[in-house]
Amino acid sequence: MTTRSRVRLKDIAMDLHLSVVTVSRALQNRRDISTETRERVLQRVRELNYKPNLAARTLATGRTYSIGLVVPSFLHPFFAEVAKGIVDTIRPKGYGLLIASSNDDVEMEKRETEHLLARQVDALIVASVQHSPEFMQGIQARGSACVLVDRMLPGLRANHVGADDSEIGRIATQHLADQGCRRIAHIRGPEISTATGRLEGYQSVLKELGMPIAHEMIATAATADSGAEECGRSAMLQLLSLRPRPDGVFVFNDGLAVGAMGAILSAGLRIPRDIALVGCGNVRWAHQLRVPLSSVDQGAIKIGELAGRMALKLVVEKASPSIRDSLVPAKLVVRESSVRTRAVPNRH
Amino acid sequence: MTTRSRVRLKDIAMDLHLSVVTVSRALQNRRDISTETRERVLQRVRELNYKPNLAARTLATGRTYSIGLVVPSFLHPFFAEVAKGIVDTIRPKGYGLLIASSNDDVEMEKRETEHLLARQVDALIVASVQHSPEFMQGIQARGSACVLVDRMLPGLRANHVGADDSEIGRIATQHLADQGCRRIAHIRGPEISTATGRLEGYQSVLKELGMPIAHEMIATAATADSGAEECGRSAMLQLLSLRPRPDGVFVFNDGLAVGAMGAILSAGLRIPRDIALVGCGNVRWAHQLRVPLSSVDQGAIKIGELAGRMALKLVVEKASPSIRDSLVPAKLVVRESSVRTRAVPNRH
DNA sequence: TTGAAAGCGTTACCAA
DNA sequence: TTGGTAACGCTTTCAA
Numbered sequence: 003m004t005t006r007s008r009v010r011l012k013d014i015a016m017d018l019h020l021s022v023v024t025v026s027r028a029l030q031n032r033r034d035i036s037t038e039t040r041e042r043v044l045q046r047v048r049e050l051n052y053k054p055n056l057a058a059r060t061l062a063t064g065r066t067y068s069i070g071l072v073v074p075s076f077l078h079p080f081f082a083e084v085a086k087g088i089v090d091t092i093r094p095k096g097y098g099l100l101i102a103s104s105n106d107d108v109e110m111e112k113r114e115t116e117h118l119l120a121r122q123v124d125a126l127i128v129a130s131v132q133h134s135p136e137f138m139q140g141i142q143a144r145g146s147a148c149v150l151v152d153r154m155l156p157g158l159r160a161n162h163v164g165a166d167d168s169e170i171g172r173i174a175t176q177h178l179a180d181q182g183c184r185r186i187a188h189i190r191g192p193e194i195s196t197a198t199g200r201l202e203g204y205q206s207v208l209k210e211l212g213m214p215i216a217h218e219m220i221a222t223a224a225t226a227d228s229g230a231e232e233c234g235r236s237a238m239l240q241l242l243s244l245r246p247r248p249d250g251v252f253v254f255n256d257g258l259a260v261g262a263m264g265a266i267l268s269a270g271l272r273i274p275r276d277i278a279l280v281g282c283g284n285v286r287w288a289h290q291l292r293v294p295l296s297s298v299d300q301g302a303i304k305i306g307e308l309a310g311r312m313a314l315k316l317v318v319e320k321a322s323p324s325i326r327d328s329l330v331p332a333k334l335v336v337r338e339s340s341v342r343t344r345a346v347p348n349r350h
Numbered sequence: 351m352t353t354r355s356r357v358r359l360k361d362i363a364m365d366l367h368l369s370v371v372t373v374s375r376a377l378q379n380r381r382d383i384s385t386e387t388r389e390r391v392l393q394r395v396r397e398l399n400y401k402p403n404l405a406a407r408t409l410a411t412g413r414t415y416s417i418g419l420v421v422p423s424f425l426h427p428f429f430a431e432v433a434k435g436i437v438d439t440i441r442p443k444g445y446g447l448l449i450a451s452s453n454d455d456v457e458m459e460k461r462e463t464e465h466l467l468a469r470q471v472d473a474l475i476v477a478s479v480q481h482s483p484e485f486m487q488g489i490q491a492r493g494s495a496c497v498l499v500d501r502m503l504p505g506l507r508a509n510h511v512g513a514d515d516s517e518i519g520r521i522a523t524q525h526l527a528d529q530g531c532r533r534i535a536h537i538r539g540p541e542i543s544t545a546t547g548r549l550e551g552y553q554s555v556l557k558e559l560g561m562p563i564a565h566e567m568i569a570t571a572a573t574a575d576s577g578a579e580e581c582g583r584s585a586m587l588q589l590l591s592l593r594p595r596p597d598g599v600f601v602f603n604d605g606l607a608v609g610a611m612g613a614i615l616s617a618g619l620r621i622p623r624d625i626a627l628v629g630c631g632n633v634r635w636a637h638q639l640r641v642p643l644s645s646v647d648q649g650a651i652k653i654g655e656l657a658g659r660m661a662l663k664l665v666v667e668k669a670s671p672s673i674r675d676s677l678v679p680a681k682l683v684v685r686e687s688s689v690r691t692r693a694v695p696n697r698h
Numbered sequence: 699t700t701g702a703a704a705g706c707g708t709t710a711c712c713a714a
Numbered sequence: 715t716t717g718g719t720a721a722c723g724c725t726t727t728c729a730a
Binding site for chain 2: 699700701702705706707708
């Protein structure tokens, strides 16, 4: 039906009294073909609106012109933005994006990854939730082109594009200090590279400033994705019980920060006067929260773009020569939640 | 390289001294094969971790086991949720999802759709931004399985899954009336089916209640996606200039509602006391806005699930017999922005 | 119940 | 610069 009606290379060849091979070559823009023939072919291709059969091409070349993406969740705006960056980068090059979601489940990530590989995607982009490097090492060993986004896995040497997490922690903490905070706490995320990176940045600034790095000033959120708000709330309650209280908090991400904000306000404290707050992720609605939230922008779309570009490069180069790691610079967006000096920045 | 190392049907056949055909049949769970042979084949398949080459299968059958999705934007949480619903539905059936984004651009939607079709997706799910039905009719005429989500196109007979927009308008408006609002305004979206549907619901309730349907009480937002907030703000300013002022506003979606909220608060008015507000979409962060926002939940994930299921059905049935239309029921989530009676609902 | 042969649409390898 | 032939891995049809 649909298939039958499609124009094939063969149809064009017969039309033009050429061989299929010649037509194929003309379309590949190769040199070993006369300009005239090429023109005739291209002409006819346009007339008939010929579209190559990708399945056939894949069978012959082993390439699918598609890239696979595995993320923990598409509902999380960060990954939606990453996906957008990837699509916008690879589509103009003729590549398609196959998506899969791991729901933060280690086994599901493996299954979905295997599925994409079974589809012979030319490259894989993964925001992995694995705790250990074994699985990814297996993927690499099979020779599949693979780029990790966002999180790095401990003990894994792999292509990677992510935010500069340590820098994120530094920017946020330094900003709080600049605003006059003297007891800066941190609500950290679970045991993944991004969380430890941000924690590290936080600690290094405290050290530079000669502020104490106190254990009790660091609360850990069990999860940073779905249910983040509740975790942020309880982590904040923990911090609020300290005496003296913290007067500034850098929170791992905006989801947690929203919960923290709720806890602070419910306790009858003011933001930023009593406690200044900085999140991370710079979600779209950050400025319309009960207190507009200062947040570090990770450049999620940029991360997606770079990951897409890196994936394309791997495809072209075939044998992946060297491991690459791109860090996208972070940018603090200051809003009301952290501004304790006189001038309040524009809301818009 | 990668290709060479992959196990083929042929390898299994040789191993077992069978023909390729027999092995193929065993894997298709057909009856014309002895139980013993099947077992031997399945056994070996497991041992070698055989994965069929989808490209080859596609070439032979014309089916790709993949479905294409075109949406205006993945950054819009509604479409992210729809995508999730689709993926969760089709993945367990072995289907993959190829995504594309039209950026609200009519031509880009056409290009991306054509691209997915060139990839021979078995079915297409589109949240179309076309103004006219021609393009989609062309797709249908070519015999491609296609499901429209969210928006319907004027004059098009097509499979469709969406929210019950008229019902959304009714629920929201009725709720405002129940809260004692007597001058209920509406900020409507641009000229697409969802906006007219919600407007219609709004008007029908006013009529039932014997309230006047006044032109000036309906403000139109030029866009409802990116830049929605600014549009919501200016639409609201327009409504605020009315005398007497509206005391309740039903807004097309939450993005616009956020802008409207800003305008109301900036004017020194209180929500909900002076003006009650109801949005639509029930975005995740609705409850953490400066005033927690009442919003109609469209059941986006459910829409995705139904669309996925409908797409699968079309694939199986091949010849699409009858046009189907599924409306997902809407549900109002009441929060502070619209509650004018004494009892304030639980925040959580 | 099994298998041989043909075909799906494209590209790669040699010859001409 | 062209074209014939043989893959690519699977399914389908027809015979045995």
